Amino acid sequence: MAMRDVTVIGGGVVGCAVARELSAWDLDILLVEKEEDVCSGTSKANSAIVHAGFDAAPGSLKAKFNVLGSRMMAGIAKELDVPYVNNQSMVLAVGNDDAAGIRDLYDRGIKNGVEGLKVLTGDEARELEPALSKEVTAALLAETGAIVCPFELTAAYAECAASNGAEFRFLSEVTGLRKIDGGYELELSDGGKIQTRYVVNAAGIYADIIHNMVSEKKLSITARKGSYLLMDKEAASTVGRTIFRVPGKMGKGVLVTPTVHGNLMSGPTADDEPDRDNTATTADALSQIKSKASEMVENVPFKVVITSFAGLRAHEAGGDFVLGECGDAPGFYDAAGIESPGLTAAPAIGVFLANEIAKASGAGKKADYRPERKGIPAVSAMSDEERAALIEKDPDYGKIVCRCESVTEGEIREAIRRKPGARSMDGIKRRVRAGMGRCQAGFCTPRVMEILSEELGVPMEEIRKNRPGSELLI
Amino acid sequence: MLGDLHVEILIIGGGPAGLAAAVAAKNAGVQDILIVERDRMLGGILNQCIHNGFGLHTFREELTGPEYAARFIARVKELEIPYLLNTMVMSVGSDRTVTLMGRETGVKKIKADAVILAMGCRERPRGALSIPGYRPAGIYTAGTAQRLMNIEGYSIGKRAVILGSGDIGLIMARRLTLEGAEVLAVAELMPYSGGLKRNIVQCLNDYGIPLLLSHTVVDIRGKERVSGVTIAEVDEKRNPIPGTEQDYECDTLLLSCGLLPENELTRMTNASLSTVTGGAVVNDRLQTDIPGIFACGNVLHVHDLVDYVSEEAALAGENAAAYVKGAGAASGDPEQIRIETEGGVRYTVPQQIDIRNMRDEITLRFRVADVYKDKTIAVYKGEEKLYSRRTRVLAPGEMEQVKLTREKLGDFAPGEVLKITLE
Structure with a gap:
């Protein structure tokens, strides 16, 4: 069996970022993912926030990589053609909240090296965000706070890695991992075996299980469930900035934020979940979001909620990220416990781990490395002239399939043809937003299924929402 | 067809409302009409409604959805009314400039003298x-x-x-x-x-x-x-x-x-929307408060029977035809008569009456908020009862209607309103 250079376990934003950064080096790279597509776990269900970095404890890896990632994100988003908006963020003290908490956050932010922090009075805060509650007594403004599309960031990292030679293997869960001479051997659920010199553990909420297969220094990850409500674009003007409350011990609490696509989102709750595959929402969690959001922002238009969902964050018992080569497992690199601010930190984690592995392996830089990736043309964001020109080249871009988000047949076909491309309805939704809008795929489902069937050359009965077993027709 | 990029009446939607509006407008003497349909065929949602029960009021026989649609599609073809399929309306301005996009159409801007909104509704x-x-x-x-x-x-x-x-x-x-x-x-x-x-x-x-x-x-x-x-x-x-x-x-x-009228384009025209129906506020000519922009069918309010959609849409077609020939004022005109609802009547369509230009007879359509037994539907002008009708059962699932004549309505004092209620 040929020995791979590096195998990355997990196709979330961290795994894909690591794969992309590794692909700059002269290494052969494989990414294995247990689901049918990248961005299928925590990366698909989070707050989509680029945190400024004032929240994490000074000196922690979370603080360090948050601030590094926050500084990198605008550049990465540009390089990979991913939607990013520097919309700023605000932390509020409301009612009886300790206003000193705002000061503490400011001080912590300064220690962490965050720029552009300002302490505001309640009135100053309301001047910037008129929808804020009258009960807001003080606020911290973070000018570097931003929002990004986590789906497209992950897909973009994956595409960029693939275009630079990284391979992807889906529906391949790692069921066994052992040290062998000069590296590791992975056993996969699809029956395959892989030998590799280096392993990157970016397995999200399963990263402790992977880690514990090779290390005596055990990790323990708890899946912490966060539920969200997503509102229609008509709610977009409610707030411009991402609005948080002074954090508690279970995380940063419920936020209210615009998304890069112009929706309004609120969440997450924080409930520890024993079943690591349980992403069900509960009535209690959904009502908690409403009451907590309403304490910060007045008249959040919950009547235009278009969907609710839940994601699981990987909370490691030590409370910090676990990054780098494992002490008792040389060649095995962790990116474990990546809960918030994981999305923000991902670009920095990718560079850090790739550099570590490159150094250890002695690999040189690839001469023909291409760091750019071009996004799928988004007809909805184009001018009439741009649309006309595109349709001239490819008429499929003239045919709207998803009316709510103005997604064309051309975009959907391109999402499937990309490498790695969409293989499921959810994969298309995440890449080009077909089905993401106010009718939640009511109208476009039949046509999207047909296009998937044509492009993949499989019968309609095999079209899935996501993983096997989620066929739409039975 | 799109050479001059101007049409007299542009109809958005080729479902039952759009088809009936087109036929009526053509019969009223307007030659230059264009129907824009986003799907691959005319007929709208009727095409998937293969059960029977359609057309009892319109054709005095029981048809399936596709059969009902086919009758209107045949009329559109006989009358040689142009239509575009697989074409999406991307925007409509309050000046009635409509931007279309389609595989064959590319991107086209068309200026219309009147626009009829007939986009239908979506599901919750x-x-x-x-x-x-x-x-x-x-x-x-x-x-x-x-x-x-x-x-x-x-x-x-x-x-x-x-x-x-x-x-x-x-x-x-x-x-x-x-x-x-x-x-x-x-x-x-x-x-x-x-x-x-x-x-x-x-x-x-x-x-x-x-x-x-x-x-x-x-x-x-x-x-x-x-x-x-x-x-x-x-x-x-x-x-x-x-x-x-x-x-x-x-x-x-x-x-x-529940069904939600699909009014994203209507918003672009700045027409006022009703928070009750989810559709535009219209007068008895089915004109929104933006001159020359009309609405009919499920985009205006959700109907129970397609027969009523056809009837309402035909009226919108005739009124749009009259408008392009120079008649009628938009809703929102302060001199129009407002219709207030009470006592379990959730809304009416139209919400206003253009009393100076009204036809001899108008139909008020409405739904009630709950199930009511042995109630009387009553219409008042001030203290004066203009209309009353006993009913056995009223239910939210069924659309009700009241017909009022111009003669009965008579003259209104400034600010006087019409009131409809259950008692």
């Missing part, structure tokens, strides 16, 4: 209902399931629960049963059905499918495909009652929980 999705639980495959709105089964010819499930007793849900309960699937129950949040009485009888009772009033789905199970749902009874405030939960093992959940 699961997310808008905030039903907790997993998000597996097998959750469909009833209309999506109807399209997949009736147009594409696929089987969408074997054991289904239906939430919501709207007409499409009731029709789909029967359809699934006829296709060999088992429908375990139809749960309805309200203490009454949102659908037509005849559909409850013909689609549920005839097949022994239970209708659970004052019940809702409180949990959805299944990580990949739906494996079951939990239904609970609700109290008067529509909150689930603990202890009444019942689990149903099923692979499919259909939702038929």
Whole structure:
């Protein structure tokens, strides 16, 4: 069996970022993912926030990589053609909240090296965000706070890695991992075996299980469930900035934020979940979001909620990220416990781990490395002239399939043809937003299924929402 | 066809409303009409409504949806009214400049003298209902399931629960049963059905499918495909009652929980929208408060029968024709008569009457807020009762109408309103 250079376990934003950064080096790279597509776990269900970095404890890896990632994100988003908006963020003290908490956050932010922090009075805060509650007594403004599309960031990292030679293997869960001479051997659920010199553990909420297969220094990850409500674009003007409350011990609490696509989102709750595959929402969690959001922002238009969902964050018992080569497992690199601010930190984690592995392996830089990736043309964001020109080249871009988000047949076909491309309805939704809008795929489902069937050359009965077993027709 | 990029009347939507409006406008003498349809054929949602029961009022016979549509499509073709398929209207301005996009059309801007909005409605999705639980495959709105089964010819499930007793849900309960699937129950949040009485009888009772009033789905199970749902009874405030939960093992959940007029384009015109109907505010000419922009069919308010859609749309077509020839004022004109609703009348369409330009007779369509027995529908001008009609049963699922003549309405003093109520 040929020995791979590096195998990355997990196709979330961290795994894909690591794969992309590794692909700059002269290494052969494989990414294995247990689901049918990248961005299928925590990366698909989070707050989509680029945190400024004032929240994490000074000196922690979370603080360090948050601030590094926050500084990198605008550049990465540009390089990979991913939607990013520097919309700023605000932390509020409301009612009886300790206003000193705002000061503490400011001080912590300064220690962490965050720029552009300002302490505001309640009135100053309301001047910037008129929808804020009258009960807001003080606020911290973070000018570097931003929002990004986590789906497209992950897909973009994956595409960029693939275009630079990284391979992807889906529906391949790692069921066994052992040290062998000069590296590791992975056993996969699809029956395959892989030998590799280096392993990157970016397995999200399963990263402790992977880690514990090779290390005596055990990790323990708890899946912490966060539920969200997503509102229609008509709610977009409610707030411009991402609005948080002074954090508690279970995380940063419920936020209210615009998304890069112009929706309004609120969440997450924080409930520890024993079943690591349980992403069900509960009535209690959904009502908690409403009451907590309403304490910060007045008249959040919950009547235009278009969907609710839940994601699981990987909370490691030590409370910090676990990054780098494992002490008792040389060649095995962790990116474990990546809960918030994981999305923000991902670009920095990718560079850090790739550099570590490159150094250890002695690999040189690839001469023909291409760091750019071009996004799928988004007809909805184009001018009439741009649309006309595109349709001239490819008429499929003239045919709207998803009316709510103005997604064309051309975009959907391109999402499937990309490498790695969409293989499921959810994969298309995440890449080009077909089905993401106010009718939640009511109208476009039949046509999207047909296009998937044509492009993949499989019968309609095999079209899935996501993983096997989620066929739409039975 | 698009050479001069100007048309007299541009109709957005080639469903029952758009077709009837086009035929009426052409019959009223307007030559230059264009219908823009986003789907691959004319007829709209009727194409997937393969059950019968359409056309009893319009044609005095019972037709299927496609048959009903075919009659109007034939008229459109006989009258040589141009139409574009697979073409989306991307924007409409208050100046009636319409931007189209399509595979063959490319991007075109067309200036219209009048625009008729006939885009129809969409279904309320699961997310808008905030039903907790997993998000597996097998959750469909009833209309999506109807399209997949009736147009594409696929089987969408074997054991289904239906939430919501709207007409499409009731029709789909029967359809699934006829296709060999088992429908375990139809749960309805309200203490009454949102659908037509005849559909409850013909689609549920005839097949022994239970209708659970004052019940809702409180949990959805299944990580990949739906494996079951939990239904609970609700109290008067529509909150689930603990202890009444019942689990149903099923692979499919259909939702038929209300239709929402699809007014994204209407918003672009700056026309005022009603918070009750979700459609534009119109006068008796079905004109919005933007001059030259008319609305009809389910984009204006959700109808119970397509026959009424056709009737209303024909009126919009005639009025748009009159407008391009120079007649009529827009709604929102302060000199128009406002119609107020009370006593369980949720809304009326139209909401205003252009009394100086009105026809000899107008039809007020409305829905009621609850089930009412032995009530009188009454219309007042000030203290004066202009109209009254006894009814046995009024239900939210059925659209009601009142016809008023110009003669009866007479003259209005400035600021005087018309009031419709149940008593």
